[in-house]
Amino acid sequence: MTTEEELHPDDVQQHLREVQDLLARQKLVESLVHRQDMPRHDLVETLVHKQHVASLQAKLDSLHPADIAYILEALPRDERLFVWELVKAERDGEILLEVSDAVRESLIETMAPEELKAAAESLDADELADLAPDLPPEVIQDVFQSLDSEGREQLRAAMSYPEDSVGALMDFDMVTVREDITLEVVLRYLRRFEELPDHTDKLFVVDREDHLKGILSLESLLINDPEMDVAEVMRKEAIISFEPEDDADDAAQAFERYDLVSAPVVDREKRVIGRLTVADVVDFIREESEAEILSHAGLREEEDIFASVWDSVKNRWAWLAVNLVTAFVASRVIGLFEGSIEKLVALAALMPIVAGIGGNSGNQTITMIVRAIAMGQVEESAMKRLLKKEISVALINGVVWGGLLGVLAWWLYHSISLGAVMTAAMTLNLLLAATAGVVIPMLRQRLGADPAVGSSVLITAITDSGGFFIFLGLATLFLL
Amino acid sequence: MTTEEELHPDDVQQHLREVQDLLARQKLVESLVHRQDMPRHDLVETLVHKQHVASLQAKLDSLHPADIAYILEALPRDERLFVWELVKAERDGEILLEVSDAVRESLIETMAPEELKAAAESLDADELADLAPDLPPEVIQDVFQSLDSEGREQLRAAMSYPEDSVGALMDFDMVTVREDITLEVVLRYLRRFEELPDHTDKLFVVDREDHLKGILSLESLLINDPEMDVAEVMRKEAIISFEPEDDADDAAQAFERYDLVSAPVVDREKRVIGRLTVADVVDFIREESEAEILSHAGLREEEDIFASVWDSVKNRWAWLAVNLVTAFVASRVIGLFEGSIEKLVALAALMPIVAGIGGNSGNQTITMIVRAIAMGQVEESAMKRLLKKEISVALINGVVWGGLLGVLAWWLYHSISLGAVMTAAMTLNLLLAATAGVVIPMLRQRLGADPAVGSSVLITAITDSGGFFIFLGLATLFLL
Numbered sequence: 001m002t003t004e005e006e007l008h009p010d011d012v013q014q015h016l017r018e019v020q021d022l023l024a025r026q027k028l029v030e031s032l033v034h035r036q037d038m039p040r041h042d043l044v045e046t047l048v049h050k051q052h053v054a055s056l057q058a059k060l061d062s063l064h065p066a067d068i069a070y071i072l073e074a075l076p077r078d079e080r081l082f083v084w085e086l087v088k089a090e091r092d093g094e095i096l097l098e099v100s101d102a103v104r105e106s107l108i109e110t111m112a113p114e115e116l117k118a119a120a121e122s123l124d125a126d127e128l129a130d131l132a133p134d135l136p137p138e139v140i141q142d143v144f145q146s147l148d149s150e151g152r153e154q155l156r157a158a159m160s161y162p163e164d165s166v167g168a169l170m171d172f173d174m175v176t177v178r179e180d181i182t183l184e185v186v187l188r189y190l191r192r193f194e195e196l197p198d199h200t201d202k203l204f205v206v207d208r209e210d211h212l213k214g215i216l217s218l219e220s221l222l223i224n225d226p227e228m229d230v231a232e233v234m235r236k237e238a239i240i241s242f243e244p245e246d247d248a249d250d251a252a253q254a255f256e257r258y259d260l261v262s263a264p265v266v267d268r269e270k271r272v273i274g275r276l277t278v279a280d281v282v283d284f285i286r287e288e289s290e291a292e293i294l295s296h297a298g299l300r301e302e303e304d305i306f307a308s309v310w311d312s313v314k315n316r317w318a319w320l321a322v323n324l325v326t327a328f329v330a331s332r333v334i335g336l337f338e339g340s341i342e343k344l345v346a347l348a349a350l351m352p353i354v355a356g357i358g359g360n361s362g363n364q365t366i367t368m369i370v371r372a373i374a375m376g377q378v379e380e381s382a383m384k385r386l387l388k389k390e391i392s393v394a395l396i397n398g399v400v401w402g403g404l405l406g407v408l409a410w411w412l413y414h415s416i417s418l419g420a421v422m423t424a425a426m427t428l429n430l431l432l433a434a435t436a437g438v439v440i441p442m443l444r445q446r447l448g449a450d451p452a453v454g455s456s457v458l459i460t461a462i463t464d465s466g467g468f469f470i471f472l473g474l475a476t477l478f479l480l
Numbered sequence: 481m482t483t484e485e486e487l488h489p490d491d492v493q494q495h496l497r498e499v500q501d502l503l504a505r506q507k508l509v510e511s512l513v514h515r516q517d518m519p520r521h522d523l524v525e526t527l528v529h530k531q532h533v534a535s536l537q538a539k540l541d542s543l544h545p546a547d548i549a550y551i552l553e554a555l556p557r558d559e560r561l562f563v564w565e566l567v568k569a570e571r572d573g574e575i576l577l578e579v580s581d582a583v584r585e586s587l588i589e590t591m592a593p594e595e596l597k598a599a600a601e602s603l604d605a606d607e608l609a610d611l612a613p614d615l616p617p618e619v620i621q622d623v624f625q626s627l628d629s630e631g632r633e634q635l636r637a638a639m640s641y642p643e644d645s646v647g648a649l650m651d652f653d654m655v656t657v658r659e660d661i662t663l664e665v666v667l668r669y670l671r672r673f674e675e676l677p678d679h680t681d682k683l684f685v686v687d688r689e690d691h692l693k694g695i696l697s698l699e700s701l702l703i704n705d706p707e708m709d710v711a712e713v714m715r716k717e718a719i720i721s722f723e724p725e726d727d728a729d730d731a732a733q734a735f736e737r738y739d740l741v742s743a744p745v746v747d748r749e750k751r752v753i754g755r756l757t758v759a760d761v762v763d764f765i766r767e768e769s770e771a772e773i774l775s776h777a778g779l780r781e782e783e784d785i786f787a788s789v790w791d792s793v794k795n796r797w798a799w800l801a802v803n804l805v806t807a808f809v810a811s812r813v814i815g816l817f818e819g820s821i822e823k824l825v826a827l828a829a830l831m832p833i834v835a836g837i838g839g840n841s842g843n844q845t846i847t848m849i850v851r852a853i854a855m856g857q858v859e860e861s862a863m864k865r866l867l868k869k870e871i872s873v874a875l876i877n878g879v880v881w882g883g884l885l886g887v888l889a890w891w892l893y894h895s896i897s898l899g900a901v902m903t904a905a906m907t908l909n910l911l912l913a914a915t916a917g918v919v920i921p922m923l924r925q926r927l928g929a930d931p932a933v934g935s936s937v938l939i940t941a942i943t944d945s946g947g948f949f950i951f952l953g954l955a956t957l958f959l960l
Contacts, residue, residue: 012733012737012856013856016856020859064737064738066737066738067737070737070855073855074855074856074858076862076865187702190702190703191702191703191704191705193703194703195699195703196699196702196703198739199681199739199741200699201679201681201741218698218702219675219676219680221702222667222670222671222673222676222698222701223670223671223673223674223675223676224671225671253492255762256762256763256766257492257544257546257547257550258544258546259678259679259759261679261681261741261758278741278758278762279739281762282735282736282758282761282762282765283736285762285765285766285769286736286765286769289765289766289769289772289773290851292769292773293769293772293773293776293847293851294847294851296773296776296847297843297844297846297847297848298840298843298844299844299847299848303848305848305849305852305858305862305866306865306869309869309872309873309876312869312873313873313876313877316841316844316873316877317877319840319844320837320840320841320877320881321881323836323837323840324833324837324881324884324885326836327832327833327836327837328833328885328888330832330833330836331829331830331832331833332829334828334829334832335826335829335892338825338826338828338829341821341825341828342822342825345818345821345822345828346818347828348814348818348821348825348827348828348831349811349812349814349815349818350811351828352807352810352811352814352832352835352944352948353804353807353808353810353811355832356803356806356807356810356944357800357803357804357807360778360799360800360803361796361800363777363778364777364778364779364796364799366777367773367774367776367777367779368777368779368783368785369785371770371773371774372785375550375553375554376492376493376496376554377496377550377553377554377785378554378785379500379554382556382785385556385786386785389786389789389792392789393789393792393793393796396789396793397793397796397797397800401800401801401804404804405804405808408808412815464832464836468832
């Protein structure tokens with residue numbers, strides 16, 4: 001990315017480094033002040049100190065709120081709070097909206113109720129609704145009192161929708177026009193604006209009761225003869241609009257599929273009540289995919305990398321606890337066969353291979369099925385077909401990889417029957433993994449649960465315990 | 481999502497079900513034709529058959545290309561190809577652009593060179609560049625011949641940039657204006673267009689040599705007095721533009737951070753050569769996060785869920801092979817201690833717990849560090865601090881969970897010293913996991929490798945082999 005002033009793709013990183021540099025100099029001065037506590041130096045040092053602070057402040061004032069948010073996230077706690085103090089108060093609200101949840105919490109903690117109130121009052125109703133869950137109740141109360149009745153209504157509406165709904169993402173900034181006027185009138189109307197809402201690529205054509213009658217894109221406003229009526233030019237059919245109760249994920253897919261920039265949000269009577277923009281959708285997509293990736297590793301939420309040790313422990317413990325239980329179950333399965341292992345200790349060395357490969361193969365299957373379900377592309381009717389395919393893949397892998405491992409086991413332990421048991425156990429565990437990988441997400445979907453949550457834990461638990469049981473069981477039956 | 485015709489959020493699924501329904505009826509007719517091979521029925525059946533095909537075709541003609549792509553992806557191979565045959569030829573190109581790579585391949589396979597050529601010729605140069613890698617060379621050759629010199633130049637340019645660069649995402653549709661004209665002239669100029677390029681939210685102000693002088697947003701065009709000059713109204717400072725060599729991921733982050741809809745792409749001399757739009761960026765973000773999620777499960781690419789068994793095996797084998805090697809190494813580590821296991825078989829049952837919990841904890845650490853590095857928020861200087869924090873977290877977890885497991889082992893096997901070894905091994909393996917989780921991605925970044933690729937495999941390999949070694953080693957030293 002370049003601007004006229006020759007900035008480069010990594011210009012945020014550049015900003016970050018500059019801020020870090022200024023902070024380091026600032027620290028140096030402070031350490032000098034502390035070391036040489038001689039009164040006559042005081043004045044000089046205070047001046048140098050002030051100079052650094054001033055240049056840091058100037059740097060911060062020149063940055064986009066999103067860039068300041070990025071820098072705050074990248075700084076350790078003490079430096080972060082130092083920078084936060086220097087940010088102009090009227091930008092607090094915008095910046096709080098941009099930072100990650102964890103960092104937002106750390107910033108809000110340090111702010112006085114009046115500061116929070118001032119920050120909150122600088123925001124629109126839909127932005128305020130995003131921030132509200134992190135604010136102390138008395139601050140929200142105060143802010144609510146200060147709003148006019150329309151603002152209160154909007155805030156109440158925005159806060160009433162569940163997190164992953166269109167209502168939670170929508171804003172209330174939109175330009176509406178009537179259908180019985182000419183484009184010339186619309187053009188004159190727009191010239192009365194100081195600015196248009198961000199991402200205005202279309203105007204919503206409504207009647208007196210705000211019912212959506214059509215869409216007037218800026219494009220058709222611009223390319224058509226100004227003498228024409230809005231009604232002649234507006235798009236009346238196949239208008240893509242959303243209801244606030246709609247799933248945000250469906251809306252995001254629609255934005256992606258139809259390349260939308262903005263779309264009206266209407267109530268059941270088709271009255272326009274808000275607007276969804278691609279900026280909100282992009283943020284939503286990014287957050288969703290972050291959450292999915294983090295949940296794969298059992299992290300509850302994005303962790304502020306400079307979070308306290310204690311916060312990190314809390315963020316991660318649930319997953320470790322679940323894992324401990326599944327590992328303990330697998331261990332008890334092995335415990336059942338301690339007699340067999342005592343007689344043939346090679347089993348102990350070989351069993352983790354069977355369990356591990358099964359887990360990996362199962363994770364491949366379940367990842368694919370979960371994603372296909374999420375896209376809405378897998379009907380129940382396809383289940384049999386998918387199961388058949390996955391089982392065929394598992395059979396091939398079982399024979400090939402299991403056969404290879406069987407040969408290895410035979411070579412290592414000079415026992416052809418041990419090799420045969422290894423191959424059989426691998427194949428069976430891969431079949432178990434394939435079946436569980438298809439059936440678990442399908443069943444969970446039918447039961448109305450999210451097929452993705454914890455799918456990896458579940459499948460690994462099954463293939464671990466199952467793998468140990470199959471391998472040690474077969475060995476006990478055929479080798480001892 | 482609703483349209484004027486009362487469609488609902490899941491309307492693509494609705495379309496899919498309608499198509500599936502029509503296909504099912506179609507199949508029924510075909511099976512009747514096959515069963516009762518009586519000539520006098522022929523006419524009737526052919527008629528019924530034709531009717532179904534006609535209604536299917538009508539349905540398809542009414543759909544957006546992205547919706548047809550969605551439906552093609554959701555259909556098994558034979559039905560997919562049947563539907564593909566019915567799609568109007570002039571829409572082939574657009575639809576091929578929308579489908580996933582795997583499905584695109586399956587569709588292109590069935591098309592004659594002339595069909596492919598016709599489909600390709602319906603596309604813009606930047607779209608053609610996306611499709612080109614999947615087309616037979618002779619088709620590309622033919623299409624290239626049919627382009628005018630500007631088109632050839634654009635196609636050559638678009639194909640010359642690496643996959644994850646801005647150049648590969650940009651298009652060549654843009655409206656440029658000069659700075660010395662009035663807004664009124666711009667408005668009149670725009671009225672000469674049949675349509676504006678998608679996602680036109682700003683016009684690029686250039687000089688005679690196409691050097692970027694400023695940005696005229698449609699907003700400022702609309703809200704300002706038409707008598708004003710472009711130069712007075714356009715934005716001249718802090719214009720966000722990209723170079724074609726810029727990293728697409730950086731560009732995507734900039735679009736997200738600054739809520740852009742479109743941005744100019746310029747060469748080194750600041751000549752405007754193309755344009756990046758939020759639609760391309762959204763597609764890129766979605767593909768990136770898909771790829772990341774799939775790679776966690778060791779899937780090379782998005783798999784067509786109705787792919788042949790053989791294609792699926794190929795997509796998955798590399799990961800299984802890597803896994804086999806790491807599992808074999810871990811197995812050999814256990815092999816070193818077979819004597820100890822023979823003497824104390826409880827070790828065999830307890831060792832997978834130590835390895836498993838270590839793997840999970842290590843994956844949590846590495847996921848966090850890799851993400852922070854990807855955001856550019858971790859400098860080398862932060863490494864010591866992060867390492868210290870992760871080691872503290874590991875110590876706490878080791879003492880708490882390791883202690884709990886030690887008590888369990890003591891209770892199960894009536895050996896307090898076995899419990900103590902269990903606790904010590906858990907703690908040491910968690911420390912190993914934390915260290916590796918911080919150091920591996922940092923080192924890989926310094927070596928210029930992508931810290932994300934295979935990070936999960938690496939850390940699991942280390943914590944598995946390490947966990948077995950630590951636990952069995954401690955047991956051999958202190959228990960036997």
